[in-house]
Amino acid sequence: MKNLTFYSCLFLSLLIANPVQAEAASEIRIGSKKFTESVILSEVITQHLQNNHISATHKDQLGGTRLLWKALVQGELDIYPDYTGTIIYEILQGEEISSDADIKAALARHGVSITAPLGFNNTYALGVTPSTARKYSLEKISDLRQYPELRFGFTNEFMDREDGWPSLRNHYQLPQTAVRGLDHDLAYKGLEAGSIDLIDLYSTDAEIAYYQLSILEDDESYFPDYRAVILYRTELIDHVPEIQAYLTQFGSIISETEMIKMNSDVKLEGRSEAEVAQSFLNIKFNTLSKIEVATRLDRLIATTSEHLFLVCLSLGAAILVAIPLGIWGSRNSALGQVILSIVGIIQTIPSLALLVFMIPLLGIGGPPALVALFLYSLLPIVRNTLSGLTGLSIDVQESARALGLPASARLRLIELPLAARSILAGIKTSAVINVGTATLGALIGAGGYGQPILTGIRLDDTGLILEGAIPAAVLALLVQWSFDFAERTFLSPGLQMKQESTS
Amino acid sequence: MKNLTFYSCLFLSLLIANPVQAEAASEIRIGSKKFTESVILSEVITQHLQNNHISATHKDQLGGTRLLWKALVQGELDIYPDYTGTIIYEILQGEEISSDADIKAALARHGVSITAPLGFNNTYALGVTPSTARKYSLEKISDLRQYPELRFGFTNEFMDREDGWPSLRNHYQLPQTAVRGLDHDLAYKGLEAGSIDLIDLYSTDAEIAYYQLSILEDDESYFPDYRAVILYRTELIDHVPEIQAYLTQFGSIISETEMIKMNSDVKLEGRSEAEVAQSFLNIKFNTLSKIEVATRLDRLIATTSEHLFLVCLSLGAAILVAIPLGIWGSRNSALGQVILSIVGIIQTIPSLALLVFMIPLLGIGGPPALVALFLYSLLPIVRNTLSGLTGLSIDVQESARALGLPASARLRLIELPLAARSILAGIKTSAVINVGTATLGALIGAGGYGQPILTGIRLDDTGLILEGAIPAAVLALLVQWSFDFAERTFLSPGLQMKQESTS
Amino acid sequence: MIHLKGISKSFNGNEVIHDLSLEIPQGKTVVLIGPSGCGKSTLLRLMVGLLWPEKGNISLFQEDLSKANVEKLRQQVGFVLQDGGLFPHMTAVQNMRLMADYLQHDPIKTEHRIAELCDLTHISADLLKRYPSELSGGQVQRVALMRALMLDPQILFLDEPLGALDPLNRVSLQEEMKTIFSQLGKTVVLVTHDMGEAASLADLIVIMQDGYLLQYDTLSKLSSHPADPFVTEFINAQRKPWQQLEDQIK
């Protein structure tokens, strides 16, 4: 048993020391935000660089402006597309900006350069259905003042942004109070269903045409310009001088109609961003990009392998540590109490607190997630081992001693095999809980099914939630079944005898 | 068994229907932010109103500016103190404000009124130790430009605020790069220990005098005024007209020295905010407030009762449902597989997703938290019940049948008592996990120990984390011990026989 | 009272009872004897539906045994399993009372019955408060017997009920049981390995070999008209050590 403990400690320390993720650093990393247009633009940039034999990779759907900006400034991304309005009102918030030159200068202080606008302007706009427009004869935003009963449904982002609803209301002195925060896609549905009357939208949204929406004129010119531009780290030019030329090629290349078409191809026609970017570049530059189709399946494979890594290692380590702990605790009831108490206390540490606590020790990524999962997997196994061993009948224990078997051999040959059913039940419980808990890996950069789930929850995207939740459930079942199989194999048939009579 | 299932369903539905929280609505609610000065000010206001026989309650430590502002505008709070600088740069961010009249007007649009300043100005300042000041002969902020090697430690808030470090750096063109985000209290410690050279502080901080810090002069007058004021809902005056008079009495009443003294009394002398407010009001208005000491203990009692409510109900229901499920599953191995699979899948649903899913059905507060906890508590009990029952020796089962006991009596009199050790092990595991998981109650307004833990994690306040984590751990142990006690009482002594020989 | 018709029973495809028929008349004590593993315990289990035969059928009290009536019938018989079959989580007295309490018999009568049985088996009342693991082999066996006799059933199935008992207790119990069985007209099927016990208790003897019924008759008939040389051999087997005893104690 000492040996067992030793090996499991060894295993555990290997596990902690094991580097989980290694980055290929020489590639140019292009980021995109979590909405279709941004993904398309970044895909266009990435493919264009690749077509020109520059190694580039697209880190897609990375959360919001602040995250991308921070990543760019800290050098974790090299390039990403954004909009002038966003740069002024979000990134450079609080600085005096009155011209494009001001923007350039302000960005330069952060080591960031900006390209000329790409052509289209994707500003916010307010849209209503044609019938609403007719009914209230709405043409301009200021027309809204007379109809306080109108129900607005805005994206959560628009509700919160500095240039969003609160200041739009102030600007136009709008009286409406029935204003709800909604998912963008749901907003279109709500509008169609008639449960809201007006929504915010981006002027390049594909759905405008699809739903034949009327856009209200911004007659007091509240909405600023949102011209698309590309931001990149200035120092990039030192390393890859030709890149500036390639980025410059995008100047005024995408018209509003083209952008709407591309959005529509992705969102309404169901084509992938990569394909759409490919045909765009084919038309403009006469190149044909090779595209790796990173489908849902690819993502599934990636999250599955991350999740499996977390589960297998942490569960394996937990089994190796928990069974000896349970055995040890079964030898002496006071010691057993102490062990169970400690393991129980560990179990009550909230996962976020545990992860926060481990960051200074283990950084982020796999190691802290593995340690947390390992710790959370101990209790069911320790307790069931202990309870299985203490519950053995006195007769067999006496019989084992009468033979002259020393304690270690009794444990190995008699006690553990007889307690196996209880121990395996603990392991199965622990395994299922582990698969569920491993979704916390996404909180700390260890990936896994938590990734789509967390994103899905944040974006209220049931599809994405299910993309993580369903494989997690399937994995839990598979893990459980494999232990059931192990039980049938390892548990002595002498302990699996069934009675014949059913009454 | 049918009966059991029936009662447990009944119990569960009662549990869901049970209203968890009721609010007393007629009181005036004064809010405060999560730092000492704000709590003191709100306490002063609250006691002053109470001394004047207006029913008032202090909702203390409510997170940041945005939350308080939203709560005020939405009518969940009536009054809270803030600072002019914060109002301009955070609350009215993006509006054109050039005078106090502008502020008044802008706030009025939100239905909020503002009092005259209370007297003191609590602006940001930069502080260094006397020895650092001497070594680099630092007197003004602009002096910092020459020493890029200086290490700065700023509060996370200052790092992020619009008027914080990024724009201070731009304004003074400061070259320092060794800038770390730190907890405010840790920053003082770091300064003292010499691991950082300069920190941000509030000009009324008690620690300035305590550590004898040198404050650098804001020679290019970057920091705006942060004069304390009181914000209140304008409509309050309609309901309680006299309130305006009482609030006006605070005009220019607190000098900077007085505020520093009060902060110091709380933070360095360890007096409570209520006591300090009481003596301040005693001096100024010659009143003597009655103070209810809402101590850490009171909070502990509140969170404990919420947590116990969640744990007892959800665990009780889980026991009542899981044991019959386990019994049912033990009757037929295919059925057992199905039950375990379903319970296992439930276990893998991430808690946030489960809560999000339940909000439309059960709203927020106790019910969804209880249901989630209930669902998460099933697996260990179901599995251990099933494994305990299927693992019974054939002999006793045959013996029970030979007597002519019908199945239900065999279950009650023979099988369950013999499987009790395994079932109780499952219940104990489940109980401990439940106590830990019940911290998710705080995510959905059901309170409990999760409240201080989540706040503590957010604010990086270890004390607060422990205020939740320690009682949670203690509760887990108590629950475990009470089931150990139950085991000693209910588990037949015939099954607790120990062998005599130790080898 | 008990009818077995053409019973066959296998375990894992291995037939251990072969086409066995047997009729046990009311009020008689029938002793099953035969070599270890010949199927005695299996036959007893079959008679109360703890096992079910592949072929043939069994009736108790003129009722065909089926899964529907087996529980009711079992409550009317007493059964001592070969290993006693006491429940480890109940004290001796709880084991004994179990069925009486379950059937809500008058507790006072139950107490009386327990005292009566303690007298019969020479078990002291304070032993009854112990758990089975705290009793000696012979004590366990007597408690199991008391449990079977508790409800005063009409039919008794006893699988080596006195096997672990010392000669003194055993002989005195044999005599008491003989009186009870004949006075109350019990129908008894008893397995024993002690030919003396068979001789003193049996009205009729069934001698089995390898799952076959060899002969079913009174002891003197078995001896005078053995169906097979094995019958004689089996009956006489123990006489040699007894003779040794007689020789040594003169």
Added chain:
Amino acid sequence: MIHLKGISKSFNGNEVIHDLSLEIPQGKTVVLIGPSGCGKSTLLRLMVGLLWPEKGNISLFQEDLSKANVEKLRQQVGFVLQDGGLFPHMTAVQNMRLMADYLQHDPIKTEHRIAELCDLTHISADLLKRYPSELSGGQVQRVALMRALMLDPQILFLDEPLGALDPLNRVSLQEEMKTIFSQLGKTVVLVTHDMGEAASLADLIVIMQDGYLLQYDTLSKLSSHPADPFVTEFINAQRKPWQQLEDQIK
């Protein structure tokens, strides 16, 4: 070979062995007899350190029994517990081989030994592949005996090793064991309730009552010079049913 000096043992404050001293010479077979619950099994457990006495001390092979040497000593003795004590998760043959394999004996010799023992106990080799719950009572008992004999130990403690065996098997095993014990000079302590078995196997007999050693002598001495009327009563108890048998079979 085995020395017990002033042994007392209580359970829950209840003394069941009282100041008992006993010396068992090498190569002799000593039979323990006495009424159920008199302390025979307890005494056997004490001799191999499964229980520890409150007073007195015990030595085996001239070594005082202590927690330090008990495991080593146990490996040199064979023990059959009253209920057999087979491990339910191992087949009969796994139960038998357990110690031999643990001590890494030559597997071929082990196989031979198993075959030899199967012959001795009339157990067929394919029975050995079954788990204990698939064996009859007498089969379990024989497997337990085989397990105890497996390593050919010098000392054997046998607690009613043949109690569940039919007369034929029992008598043949008695005779075989008698030969083995005397030829190989085994020291044997055997508990039995069968006076015939005692007569045929015992060099010396210990007769116990209520935790006291009443008399320790040869059977003929017990009979001719009983220390107590109980001794005579006990020895003669079984003669009456045997007589009945003799009467019935003429």
